[in-house]
Amino acid sequence: MCQFIETIRIEDGKAVNLAFHNYRFNKTRRDVFECNLPVNLADYIQPGDYSGRTKCRVEYQEEVEKVEYLPYTVRPVNRLRLVTSDGLDYTYKSADRQKLDELFRQKGDADDILIVRDGIVTDTSIANIALWNGSQWETPEVPLLEGTMRASLLGKGRIVPAVIRPQDLSRYSLVRLFNAMIGFGEVEFPVENII
Template identity: 50%
Template sequence: MCHYIESICIEKGQILNLSFHNKRFNTTRKELFGSSSFVNLEDFINAETHFERTKCRVIYDQEIIDVSYQPYKLPSINCLSLVFDNEINYQYKSTDRNRINQLFDLRNDADDILIVKNGLVTDTSFCNIALWNGMEWETPAKPLLKGTRREQLLSNFTIKERNIYLEDIYTYNKIRLFNAMIQFGEIELMINKFTLKNTIHKNA
């Protein structure tokens, strides 16, 4: 049976971005399981003892199944491999990452992948993205997953949504990778032939 995940950042004893995690968690429970009761994740998380950046992993279906904690180290990402998959679907953050893992295995010597679906740039294997057009940061309007940090950045107008087609990607200067554990600006790459590599098709 497939379960669902909230990956939540704890730092200096504080749960970050809690309201957005609560919203996605309860929306998933309602849409997939018909659960109408509101559950506050804060009631299940022990944040006070974690001062370094820590990943809190909440696994759930109708109810919370498990809560675990792991120290988090920022990954080193210097280049991305472009991969194409028009069938991939990861609308809900689930434990079933088989399709994403298959695409990740195609990365060759790149550090991660950038997934293109139906001609549109989406996400990496574990991050949402935003691209700098010289004036503002734009994020794909159709990501694989609407991440909690993405929703927070949209809400405060740090980024804006746009359909980003593959053929337009080199009109941007920079790309940022971010998720619940990676703050906006911590991973940033210049866009050139060295950072975007290897166009590979999973299916057409």
């Protein structure tokens, strides 16, 4: 099994945020495998062959090992359960999601979990988050995974980093979930739905 994955959204024949995926892909290869020669994921994917929203899953270690394309539908999420996992490390987008899956099983009647690590709110099991404070969208300063959509939104100034503790959630009114496959604003609900 490959150790790492990149999930790239193909939208109407175009790869979304490919530069951010290339950056994370090559950073992982450099940090984990000491591979200093950059690789361009555009050389491995064929986005023009797909219409609508398609999930392109790239598995890799030192080099790209497998590319697959899957239809994608955004899963509805309207309620999150806070779960704690101190010390959880998901710095790199690993194919091994065992720890995240174990945490997800604690969701009870919620749709997903919101992970608290070392007293700080981070991510859900599948997405980065942003919280509306009345004037701007704030995202956890230190997420579990630095997502490509998050990097894009930070670069555009649409979200700003902040330290967010569970007791701070009442300062916010709305929460948005987003990742490479879920656009900013596609999944949004009241903060009261975080239990």
